[in-house]
Amino acid sequence: MTASGNTFFFPWEVSLMEWLQGNLGDTGISIFSFFSMFGEELLLILILGFVYWCWDKKMGRTLGMSAVLGLVLNATAKNIVLRRRPYFDHKGIKILRVVEPEADILDIQAQGYSFPSGHSANAANVFGSLAVNLRKRWMTILAIVIPLLTGISRFVVGAHYPTDVLAGWAMGLLCVAVVRLMQKKVKNPLVQYGILLVIGLPGFFFCRSADYYTGMGLLIGFIGGMLLEERAVDFENTRRPLFMVLRLVGGLAVYFALNTLFKMPFSREFLNSGTTPALLLRCARYALLAFVEFGLYPLVFRLEKRGGEAVGIPKDTP
Secondary structure (H helix, E strand, C coil), X not given: CCCCCECCCCHHHHHHHHHHXXXXXXXXXXXXXXXXXXXXXXXXXXXXXXXXXXXXXXXXXXXXXXXXXXXXXXXXXXHHHCECCHHHHCCCCCCCXXXXXXXXCCCHHHHCCCCCCHHHHHHHHHHHHHHXXXXXXXXXXXXXXXXXHHHHHHHHCCCCCHHHHHHHHHHHHHHHHHHHHHHHHXXXXXXXXXXXXXXXXXXXXXXXXXXXXXXXXXXXXXXXXXXXXXXXXXXXXXXXXXXXXXXXXXXXXXXXXXXXXXXXXXXXHHHCCCCHHHHHHHHHHHXXXXXXXXXXXXXXXXXXXXXHHHHCCCCCCC
């Protein structure tokens, strides 16, 4: 599906983006492009995995709820507003960091719509949630600086208008506030998960971009993983550096292995086709991925006690 949708912008946005791309130089653009990483999938998995698997399971659950809610709401908003990306309509703006490298840059179903910025929302969401839960000055500073630089990077690389970024920041902070309020008012986790599903499910009736189905798959898998972990796994966090590293490395290995395995039976053309079966398969893939990572993978942590005793590593202190 080639680029379609709505085009609207303020003239100053286009002028600013063209000026930045024309004057920052390769080094400046590379520096800003680097900060886009803080709103991307891999780093968010590392942060969430570290908090959930290693540091504080309860905080990780809260962070995960906010993150998956943000993914779904952001994609839903994109499919309502249907704003085309700036490089679709302005020859003076180049796309310097493609959202989906394997797809055509004008395939709006794969590359997603422009408003609001998902990277900006993700950074504000995750780092904002960490700041609210940790209540440390250094984390509050990071929660301001990193989303700021991430957002700026998105219009420097030509993927979003500045107003997309402003809306993304607002979306991320809204998700943090909604989850925090929900946890204060609703004590039953099952009801909390039900609320998240009710918020997300309407998008199945009108969303046609891959990012919504990714988000809904992660939401469904996250909920399933949480229910399994609470009832059958009940793992313990660790502060032992060796096991923290092993948990993170193992989690990433599982992620990459399953991501590759689930794609193998299907052609790249089908996976990127944007058809209803392809989108539903994408949702199922990410649901299974999240279910394994949050529910099944922590079963491996039971081996740590035996392994730690064998090599003489002391137990965690309370």
